[in-house]
Amino acid sequence: MSSVAAFAPAVVIDDLVMTYDGVRAVDGLSLTVERGSITAVLGPNGAGKTTTLETCEGYRTPQGGQVRVLGLDPRRDRQALLPRIGVMLQSGGAWSGVRAEEMLRHVASLHAHPLPVPLLVERLGLADCGRTPYRRLSGGQQQRLALALAVVGRPELVFVDEPTAGMDPAARRTTWELLEELRADGVTVVLTTHYLEEAERLADHVHIIDRGRLIASGSPFELTRAGGATSIRLVVTEPFPASAPESLRAALGDGSEVTTLNPQSLLITGPADSTTLATVSAWCEQHGVLPESLSLGRHTLEDVFLQLTGRELQ
Numbered sequence: 001m002s003s004v005a006a007f008a009p010a011v012v013i014d015d016l017v018m019t020y021d022g023v024r025a026v027d028g029l030s031l032t033v034e035r036g037s038i039t040a041v042l043g044p045n046g047a048g049k050t051t052t053l054e055t056c057e058g059y060r061t062p063q064g065g066q067v068r069v070l071g072l073d074p075r076r077d078r079q080a081l082l083p084r085i086g087v088m089l090q091s092g093g094a095w096s097g098v099r100a101e102e103m104l105r106h107v108a109s110l111h112a113h114p115l116p117v118p119l120l121v122e123r124l125g126l127a128d129c130g131r132t133p134y135r136r137l138s139g140g141q142q143q144r145l146a147l148a149l150a151v152v153g154r155p156e157l158v159f160v161d162e163p164t165a166g167m168d169p170a171a172r173r174t175t176w177e178l179l180e181e182l183r184a185d186g187v188t189v190v191l192t193t194h195y196l197e198e199a200e201r202l203a204d205h206v207h208i209i210d211r212g213r214l215i216a217s218g219s220p221f222e223l224t225r226a227g228g229a230t231s232i233r234l235v236v237t238e239p240f241p242a243s244a245p246e247s248l249r250a251a252l253g254d255g256s257e258v259t260t261l262n263p264q265s266l267l268i269t270g271p272a273d274s275t276t277l278a279t280v281s282a283w284c285e286q287h288g289v290l291p292e293s294l295s296l297g298r299h300t301l302e303d304v305f306l307q308l309t310g311r312e313l314q
């Protein structure tokens with residue numbers, strides 16, 4: 001390995017373009033993943049997350065731009081890279097008739113220094129279904145097996161695509177804990193998700209993508225607390241007049257933004273202090289609007305996405 005590759009970031013994506021039938025699924029995406037981090041690629045359905053990950057994993061060739069993983073080209077240097085990365089696909093990844101533990105033992109045997117299979121089986125709660133054929137596992141069990149298969153070879157970098165989709169809350173927590181343990185061991189984790197809670201809870205760094213483009217990057221703290229912003233949600237009993245967002249924004253003045261969540265609720269972001277609350281109350285009174293609730297909350301990644309795109313993430 002060249003000394004440059006040894007110190008390169010875990011993933012560098014530079015101006016990546018991927019199209020399907022002429023439609024751009026990834027549209028000039030650039031981002032970096034630092035080693036030893038949990039980095040979330042967050043975006044709505046169809047944002048281009050899976051396509052991006054599959055390009056990093058070497059399953060697709062960039063149509064424009066370039067991708068480097070551990071300093072290497074995922075296509076050209078595939079043989080060198082394969083033992084060093086783990087991949088958890090969104091679905092599949094095992095033969096339909098194979099028993100869960102048998103599959104895990106087989107994949108472990110392909111690696112030089114695998115994790116002990118019994119430990120992984122226990123850790124991911126797969127003991128009860130170790131002898132069950134893959135096709136008969138529940139969706140959540142298939143997900144946990146896929147995660148076990150991705151990490152059994154002690155990879156330096158693991159890509160996990162929607163790791164907790166379809167899992168019950170207990171399995172989701174177990175998965176999060178396992179990913180945190182991997183990070184504590186120095187493993188880099190790149191995960192795609194459209195669960196905000198997952199990104200906020202786990203990720204050191206979040207890249208928000210929409211329509212194949214990067215729209216924001218930062219730690220969850222940087223993204224949600226930028227400028228000390230918080231949110232006020234105003235829900236009213238009758239639909240707002242069309243002019244409401246603009247007129248409320250004008251009443252609040254600079255530093256506040258008003259976004260329509262639905263016909264009866266508005267999101268106000270900016271300083272959520274007593275002056276803002278008093279202004280919102282006075283505006284409601286002047287416009288004959290009866291508040292059903294006025295709640296104050298921390299600015300979430302959902303709010304960030306809504307502000308940037310005018311659409312809700314989920």
Ligand SMILES: Nc1ncnc2c1ncn2[C@@H]1O[C@H](COP(=O)(O)OP(=O)(O)OP(=O)(O)O)[C@@H](O)[C@H]1O
Nearest residue numbers: 020021025043044045046047048049050051052194
């Ligand atoms: N094999 C394919 N052929 C044609 N279009 C595709 C193919 N795979 C993905 N697309 C399209 O490319 C866009 C990006 O899809 P992609 O699966 O990368 O997004 P995603 O963010 O992972 O979505 P999801 O969260 O639903 O998995 C979507 O519009 C999708 O319909």
